[in-house]
Amino acid sequence: MTTPDVRTYGNWRKPTSPGIRGLGLAGTLVMFVGLLLVMLMMFVSLFAALGLGVLVALSLVPLLMRDKHGRNGVQWFTARVAWSRGKTKGQHLYRSGPLGRVAAGTCKLPGLAAASRLYEAEDAYGRPFAVLTVPATNHHTVVLTCNADGASLVDSNQVDTWVAYWGQWLAQLGHEPSLVSASVTVEAAPDTGERLRQEVFANISPDAPKLARHVLNEVVHGYPQGSAQLSTRIALTYSGVARATGARRTAEEMAIELGTRLPGLSAGLQMTGAGPASPMTALELTEAVRVAYDPSVAGFIEQARSEGGTELTWDDAGPMASQETWDHYRHDGAYSITWAMSEAPRGEVFSSVLHRMVQPHPDIIRKRVTLLYRPHDPATSARLVERDRKDAMFRAKQAKVSNARDTVAVRAAEQTAQEEATGAGLVRFALLVTATVASADELKLAASAVDNLSAGSRILLRRAYGAQSAAFTAALPLGIVLPHHLKVPQVVREAM
Template sequence: MAAEANKPRTYGNWRRPTSPGLMGLGTAGTVALMLGLILLVFVVMAAGLLGGLIAGLVLGMVLLVLLVKDRHDRSLLSRAATRAGWANARSAGAHLYRSGPLGRTPWGTFQLPGLAAPSRLSEHEDSYGRPFALIHVPFTGHYTVVLASDPDGSALVDQDQIDQWVAGWGQWLANLGEEPGVEAAQVTVETAPDTGHRLRREVSTNLDPDAPALARDMLTETMAAYPRGSSQVRAYITITFRAVGATGKRRSAEEVGRDLAARLPALSGSLAATGAGAARPLSAAELCEVVRTAYDPAAGPLIDQVRADGEATQMAWNEVGPTAAEARWESYRHDSGTSVSWTMTQAPRGNVHSSVLERLLKPHRDIDRKRITLLYRPLDPARAAAVVEADLRAAQFRATSNRKAVARDVVATRQAQATANEEATGAALLNFGMVVTATVTDPARLDDAKAAVDNLAATARLRLRPAYGSQDAAFAAGLPLGLVLPRHLRVPAELRDQF
């Protein structure tokens, strides 16, 4: 029993829901197959064997497009649709962005591009008197609030305390499903070089002029040498709420701000049990600085200098976008930075420890700025039961549709059964994903940054895929803006999962 108590705790059983179907097809693909076979019979009856042969070849090509998939579980149809969408965007010039008085936009401001273009920003005050920024996206009807935190880190911390933090984080995510109006949440961990302005200001304001010369010289040398090679780590938690309230009426920003003013202290205070440290809401000015630095890394040291001098940047929401941006097939050029974004296509298989993402989250010398964004979409408890039961039936159908049992299908059935059992006993259900963004100030170092992310993803046992043809959208999704990507798709995600 003592050995069992000292055994390290592991985590796993992450599962992507599937739809039942034949030959590896989903429900919609199986329906298309049946309709194709019926149509093939009528073609043979009407046009003979030759016409049936041609129709059979066409049907076989359609099935080939749906069945042939790559290591990221993307079919030929999905990849062809991505290529067609990218070609359409390039022909329309949608991959280029020029803003400001000399730009192509008629309003003459530095508005955010792409998915974040229609967003609006307002500032409110919670019941503790803390100002907080509220982002409104009219297209999806969402409101987002951003919390900043200073994580405690796992250095010199007992494993029991880390396990408690993980359990607290799981409980915080589970409570989101019970929180009224919550649509999604995300956690962004950003690493960047430390400019040293905050250290110099702290030392300069507290330096005693009567201190010994040796102490003063040591502190001066520390101020000059310490920022070299050091990094700063910042964490942001965003919570996205629906504009439609319990009464079914769409609420304005003022109404949502008054509602969140009373709820934010509890939401931010409960993060203390997760190891996130003291969480506080970001003000409108602070959020503008975060977004501006992401699109223009060269502005980061200037903003830190202004903050170190005790002054305000006085930036508005229509001034934080890039002056020029160009989305390419596998990279994104924006002002003084060039970025590449990846999306997670498979969570770690098997059981992992709580430190599985540690190396991925740490600063890396080949990447100037790195953002790891975890995306969460909590499912309503009333809907979660139907989702896990449907997934269990789909797994059982796949396992019994083959004459010979396949090991992966058997394991998938066990995982689906375990998920259904946990949900039945009160566990929450969430859909989650990840966006990784690496930014460099010198385009010549972009290949080194790509290689670094590939190596870090392997240590985290993640399967990452570059966001080909959607680098600008993935870059925006990785920012603490609370963008819910499935709501911006032309083809609903629920329909895509049926193939």
Template sequence: MSTESLSVHPTYGNWRRPRRPGLGPLGLVGTVAVFGGLIFDLLVSLASLPAALVLVALQAVFLLPLAARTMDGRNVYQLLALRISWFRRKGNGSTTYVSGPLGRRSGGKYRPPGLLSRVTVMEGRDPYDQPFGVLHHPKRNLYTVVLGCEPDGGSLVDPDQVDTWVATWGQWLARLSSEPGLRGASVIIETAPDTGSRLANEVLPRITQDAPPAARAVMEEVVQRYPSASSEMHTYIALTYAIPGGQKRTDEDIVDDLATRIPGLLDGLVGAGGGPAAPLSAERIAEVVRVAYDPEVASDVLDARVQLGGTGLEWEDAGPSATVETPKAYQHDSGVSRTWMLTQAPRGTVRANVLRGLLEPAPGTRRKRVALLYRPIDPATSARIVESDRRAAQFMATSKRGLVQARAANEVQATEQTAAEEATGAGLVEFSLMATVTVDSDAELDDANTTVRNLLAGARLHMRPADRMQAAAFSCTLPTGILPWEYTLVPRELKEAL
């Protein structure tokens, strides 16, 4: 008698791009313009038919750029606005940044550039008496807390445990929608080749002078060769909060309020496989930003932290000495970076390790950061969105035939599942992904581009380079709480209508 043991591997999916209101690719603005134009043309045709035909031609010229869209949903007007913005910034010199004694700012400090130029840092103590830093974004009146953790690896872990971690992580994300004032969260996974400083500081001081020469030679060789085959990985979670308008609160009150939330957030991360988790101090945040802009100082920072217990680095000196932004890259101190943005999530269902290759260290790169951006949606809005998608999917399924009808029926099934999960307490979250790769010179960017394309193929992701906005995209992948949707010139509601 033989028995078969079937191993069930859970799959995940059921994410969809938010449905754009309006007719086809026109969007809400284009649809309103079409119907409004038709009514106006009918009225004009009563007086003059040639004038009405001229108006129809002009309206077609205006509406065609709205209908032509790229894979990620951008129309011609948005592409044109991006190019105009680039030429304006290049014309006024904002694509070049110089700090320190030669910079334009007084004080001779090395402040971070771009979106981080006005950020200030405060520090408080959580209920466990651990120091934690708070980044204040005065332009948007946002406050960011950064948590650091060491996730448990997925190797030699039972599928049931992985499934439990994923479920707990989903519960943690669903909880964010109920966090008062939370505007968004980002998870940053940073990888880099091991500098060897930590191993050397641990091993070399323990080698005694009277040790056998053979044993001494072996330990010294291990310290010398081991870093070439190893890497370091850091995980940061940045939570950004907004203070409701009309409430006059001091900085001390805000820091105390954020301190009371940290223990609950840390408990959820530990249950989701995050491993040991703790908030980052103001000094530690400054060190992370400093190393991102100047990868050469990574070993110096580690040495100072091990030998002296800290670097004493302040936020005012965490930035680069000079940066130059080009249409396809971002040059900063000892590195050159390129950032990619998500255009399409994996289609269908995936397994829990779908992003493993993308998150692992990439050979030939100085540093790599992958940022998962989340925008939690409150329960009331989630229910409204779910019901709207459900009705739209049912309408499309009843109005189409053939292969399209089969896809529409699959869409109905997905919306029904989403509605059922939302009704039982699941949260609705908008997410995106960005990846930044840093190399030593411009000549290595092409190889890095090939490496990223290979990694994206394994992860079943579609991403595009953040051309003409590399500096801003670089800031979004840092654990500093920069949320892209909070810094757009066009309001998010109007952008969705386009």
């Protein structure tokens, strides 16, 4: 018998901006413009030129100061200023319900999803599915729920096959018309035991022996203790702007178009290990979001499902009250912290790199791990990989003595360009982790648990300081694309 080779994965690269000595494109332009002004000022006054040169040098210092997450001083300062301004205006507080400030006494979602609207339509197979519309960005999102197959007692060849098909499915998203982003949310939560209770009590025979009834009662009360419930949801976000004509399409038009694509997209997930995929209805999505903001209602919602349904509407999916602080987020009776990945694992990893990260943890009552994908179309992919290869070579040639990181970066950029030229897709990805606990005293314990999990996965996480509410919403399967909600254009952010 031969031992199969263990397959590893990697070769991802963080987008960088070309510049001199880590300044980036924006810092390099500021330096050259400043030097030009200093040279012109020397013809007027030497002391004025010296003072201008000092100002230019001081303006470049924040761009050179970077922490371990790659953020410079300008980004840190602007985040602090934006948080202070928002807190002064009271934007960190949210009150809804009959005594709140929301119109009609409803409990709409706070923050980025406040203006979202939920519709329901039918796909080509006649299955109802929810369409979530965000008017500010004209984005329309559909959510698929999956029963993912576990990797326990599964051959490594089968796992490699799942990963290969998942990569192929992501590559096909680059050819999907008007697709903006995709996200995969894996949520781990304690099992309430309500489904088991309803299943057992509904099938107990009235003539059953007393011993059998006693055993079943012990099973119902004891089995849910310590057990967890894992749910996997995939959100696909489309732009309402037609690619050919640029016309703005309505939610009804997008629902008809997405209804024809859902069967093919859900069928393609079966070979990826995601199991049977089906679109979520409007009620299912509403209930999932309601539980995320108030985990204490999970048992009541499952009980209401067994008794005919909750009849929740999208206007009732949000919290009654929420308060955002610099480092955590309080919503109803729960507290949450959200982290964002600042650096992917270096080198090569195995397919089980996120296994511990997505598993339930005893110190966290609800944990969500969300992978965000933004696929590029083939034309954009070809342009980006060539630019990335040139930028890597430019950085490597700046140093008199080449270092190992620059050499590896050049080799990885060249391999990416070759793979793209042979038909591989190019996808930007990010990761968000949300840990929810029942009290403020448990926040430190949850933060320590997430730090240990990220270290085991070789992922560098950064707490979303000053943006806990927005990061919490982006980690939900709602299709919120954060770069489209920022005031600073993406081109400027990448140049820094």
